[in-house]
Amino acid sequence: MxxxxxxxxxxxxxxxxxxxxxxxxxxxxxxxxxxxxxxxxxxxxxxxxxxxxxxxxxxxxxxxxxxxxxxxxxxxxxxxxxxxxxxxxxxxxxxxxxxxxxxxxxxxxxxxxxxxxxxxxxxxxxxxxxxxxxxxxxxxxxxxxxxxxxxxxxxxxxxxxxxxxxxxxxxxxxxxxxxxxxxxxxxxxxxxxxxxxxxxxxxxxxxxxxxxxxxxxxxxxxxxxxVSPPETVINRPIQSLHRDIEEQFDLEPYQYFLYFGAIEPKKNLLRTLEAALTSESRLVLVVVGHRGWSNDAEHYFLSLLANGRTNRIRHLDYLSETQLASLVRCARATVFPSIYEGFGLPALESLILGTPVLASATPALMEVCGEAACYANPLDVSSIRDAFTRLSRDTAYCEELRAAGLAQAKKFSxxxxxxxxxxxxxxxx
CATH class of the missing domain: 3.40.50.2000 (Glycogen Phosphorylase B;)
Structure with missing residues (x-):
């Protein structure tokens, strides 16, 4: 062997x-x-x-x-x-x-x-x-x-x-x-x-x-x-997951966007926050991640939270694998408008869990997501803002992305x- x-x-x-x-x-x-x-x-x-x-x-x-x-x-x-x-x-x-x-x-x-x-x-x-x-x-x-x-x-x-x-x-x-x-x-x-x-x-x-x-x-x-998300999350009855999301995080299933990953410049979080806060969407953006080497974006949204100026952003520093997968599965969409990626593993995990993805129109993420994502120009706040608005309003479009994502994910089994x-x-x- x-x-x-x-x-x-x-x-x-x-x-x-x-x-x-x-x-x-x-x-x-x-x-x-x-x-x-x-x-x-x-x-x-x-x-x-x-x-x-x-x-x-x-x-x-x-x-x-x-x-x-x-x-x-x-x-x-x-x-x-x-x-x-x-x-x-x-x-x-x-x-x-x-x-x-x-x-x-x-x-x-x-x-x-x-x-x-x-x-x-x-x-x-x-x-x-x-x-x-x-x-x-x-x-x-x-x-x-x-x-x-x-x-x-x-x-x-x-x-x-x-x-x-x-x-x-x-x-x-x-x-x-x-x-x-x-x-x-x-x-x-x-x-x-x-x-x-x-x-x-x-x-x-x-x-x-x-x-x-x-x-x-x-x-x-x-x-x-x-990537293989926890089987306990994949196989768990959806109503049970919904109850967990409501009780653990005080969130309504499918009524929040989710970003998870390091908070650093290449992840483009500052433009993402600006787009979310100025879009026509009223959904909460949940940010799960720890500080990277630059804290500009983090200081920005944490100051909004600290001053009570917004209730549309949540920050969670770190979650267990099961908690994070549960949040992904019940999100309206996950958000990855990175400036650049080598692959995009969080996007693939979202597809596997049947969650729509808001992704940047960059080569690697397009390679991973294919036709199963809502794409935006990562350097254009208005483009990201429009994607937030569409995903929050168009339920039928989200369902199309869910189905396409499950099919796309099979290529990476x-x-x-x-x-x-x-x-x-x-x-x-």
Missing amino acids: TKLCIDGMNLSLTQGTGIRTYAQNLLSNAAAADISTQVLFGADIPHSANPTERAAILADPHSPARSRTKTDRLIRRVTRIKTRWGRSAQIAFSSDKIIWPNANLPPAPVVWHASNIFSDANRHFRNTGKLVKIRFDSESSKPDIVHWTTPIPICCDQSINICTLHDIIPLKAPYTTNHDRIVFSQLCRRVFDRADKIISISETSKLDAVELLGIPDDKITVIHQS PEKYRQRLRNLYTSVL
Whole structure:
């Protein structure tokens, strides 16, 4: 059986990101495709920790500051220096007495660990422009393939290296991110040059990489993502969901719009808020998301809320997966007029749950939604405003979008995703 290891850099995050969701889906679907899955973690674990303590830190890498001996501090400094000559990963001890997040076991049968590998590798790349080589210290368990879920300055000479390309927004729409453009460009070029295969999540991202980074077209394979909302929400009687929405959030089903995702410039939330507040719609706009690197939009709508100047905006910082899926399923429409996206996973989740989507007329979102979305020009407030108005007034149009969305979502089914993964991993061995 093929042994596949993916990096756990984003799996260890306490709050969701697009790449974390991608990694979770990749693990679960690879396992469903009869591929033996592994994860490489890089938690900061003192050398003096015993096996149970190491497992506890792996299960909660964001726990309070560690207690360190003088020996720990010395080993940490030496390890950081030795990174330039490569690092090794060991199979981590895990105990069934320790409860891991969202499950009773680690997210894969084999869990590797190399302390601080991701932060040390990024520091090393910034200083030298070179990748860090990693070795897996078990001949019988070492992976056949290492799949890096985003460009990371690490490679493994023992295995096939695959890297996922999500987007190159720092170069395509640079004013919407806070990346160091030069470091980002150099990292992408170096990682993609070393990779045996590059996976793009969309035709849009592939075209960007070919045009702006000069990556050979034949080195990139497009494998669209899939997502599986909680079955408990999909299969739950709609009246029961309606009751939950009313009691938990004091919202009337289908009488609110929903935005969910990070609050940052590329998501275009400031124009979205202006459009919603000045449209002819009287429906509430619910915003679910935490602060990104720029807070302009957040400061704007939070000030309106704080001053009691509007009751048409709700802000929820973070919800459980089930709560969020329930909100999506009962929304009038979800709202994603992003300035640019590499794919648009929230839009796909909305289609799967039968919820209309207000999307920006940008290549990736149009690739995902097809004819199943109400499109707007993301740079034109009046265009977004008109979409809000139409969706709030035209119930028949919303029903058409619901039906079209369910049909469109079948193109991104988990079964098709698993088959594409199986074909990919077979082709590179």
